[in-house]
Amino acid sequence: MKNGRKNSPVRAPAVPDGRGKSETSGEFAIIARYFAPLATNPAALGLLDDAAVLSIPEGQELVATCDTIIAGVHFLTNDPPDTVGYKALSVSLSDLAAKGARPYVYLLSVALPDLPKPPWLEAFVMGLQMAQERSGIELVGGDTCATLGPLTITVTAIGMLPQGESVLRRGAMGGDRLYVSGTIGDAALGLKLLRAPWLEVEWGLSPDEGAFLVDRYRCPSARTALALPLRQCARAAIDVSDGLVGDTAKLCTASGVSATIEAARVPLSSPAAKAVAKKRELLAELITAGDDYEIVAAMEASHASGFEKEAQDHGVTVTAIGEVVAGSGEVTVVDKEGRPLKLDRTGFTHF
């Protein structure tokens, strides 16, 4: 773990810092006090070195992914700090799950606009801790520094799996069944509620139902448990973070196929279903909005029931939403009568 650029010792050096900061204050103390307890893996060297040293068991390979979340872009500036820590790790864990990898270790870069107060740091670390406990991943290194801009967090997550077993975006074939985990659109509705709380009443939701949707936006849980079923059954998979339709299109493009999704089959939570029942036009939004952190997978029809069972055994519900067809990256969403829906967009882009 670095202070700005370097890892930090816990003890103060003999020569005091002229600017009234020693290595027991500032980012050194933050690392030692708040982040070091997250770094129990010996590879982390207690966050006391320049880098982590990782041993890889024979026959295993690594999956590495890197995600940045920024206040005001990927989360709201007033989101509670524990949810920010939880989300920072979940977005990368979601990628590992989609590739079929077991979480192993991560590096964390935190650029802080100010020296945060202890309660903020405690809550932020608690969020990371919770995501660690649920996934089994451990902190092994990173960087803590000051920024003139908003809070910016980058997680590089490294997962592990047996050599040659990773599930990629490419590999789907015409005739494959298309599955998605969990429910789609909750996070998009949660974000809408945070911006316009009166929508809760408009959509006919109870406060608990509203809170459920907000929680799905702030605290997405990666489908870590789906890694093994994916490795066993799927030909291709992708995690849904920029929108179901757009991300499915990415899988299709990488696989050189197209896909049809039946809108009525897209799994909705009960609050989301209520909202859509009140406002039909929400559906198109929900299947093209981001932040779901669910997983879309394509597999041979013969693997479909096995996948459903395996997923269920691992505590995840998966739903067949359509099929893969010949084509070149097109995703068509059809209604119950098979008529294509017109969508204004397919997913989230930054620029």
Next chain:
Amino acid sequence: MKNGRKNSPVRAPAVPDGRGKSETSGEFAIIARYFAPLATNPAALGLLDDAAVLSIPEGQELVATCDTIIAGVHFLTNDPPDTVGYKALSVSLSDLAAKGARPYVYLLSVALPDLPKPPWLEAFVMGLQMAQERSGIELVGGDTCATLGPLTITVTAIGMLPQGESVLRRGAMGGDRLYVSGTIGDAALGLKLLRAPWLEVEWGLSPDEGAFLVDRYRCPSARTALALPLRQCARAAIDVSDGLVGDTAKLCTASGVSATIEAARVPLSSPAAKAVAKKRELLAELITAGDDYEIVAAMEASHASGFEKEAQDHGVTVTAIGEVVAGSGEVTVVDKEGRPLKLDRTGFTHF
């Protein structure tokens, strides 16, 4: 490589983006056009997937490090974009070298304040490319997104070395010789010149000498070539990014020893020596300033001449600057008469 949170396909999806952006524009196009050519390693999957898949040869282990650089904090907002790209990678390569690791692959997160113009992107990528070519590292993944703050770049670099051969901060012992690579303080002087160009004349430097110092600030070169000599000879090492004295203190703290550095032995470039000759008080600043990206190593006296020769054979000059003594993390800098120098600080901290 992700767009915001996800990797991107190169081809456009069939459904156009409602906001007038398709996957051939925005961050998708940036990744495909500018970053994909840096990602020639098969592990990168052409930056077309959620994550990279890394195979590790038997008997090797990995060294992983993560560094963020931010406009206005770690580099100047008007630094040329090629130097920003070069520096972003060099700061992490420096950590790998200090641990004795051969550069392998890296993940790159770029948070952009605006959609940058093609010439900016071309130059930025050229800087990354140059650092790749000089070190042998290759891009395998990352994230490109928008920020409301300054340009923020995070590099997670992964190196490789034979199992059990990494050089850590801990391990130095009383009686060890202390070495440093290259020259110290050039970057600190370069930064001063960028902020106050008239100092060039005050220090009696030619424009070429001034440019040399500025280049050492903007384009630090990691001592990748020193990785093998360090593995062969050093008991402990650290890279100097926050100041020679402070970083040596970190090595000492991790090793449970102290150290004495002879100020007169600290290697200075000819422009730095000129500046110090004009302004003696600069010396204390140079040995406590950051951005050197040189390497401090401790080794048995019997390995000293072998290390000097090995380093020279790999094109790096190393200089004996002092010795390790019993103690608990104190670094004493002494003058020619052995009198301790008083320092206002030991190194850079963020808060």
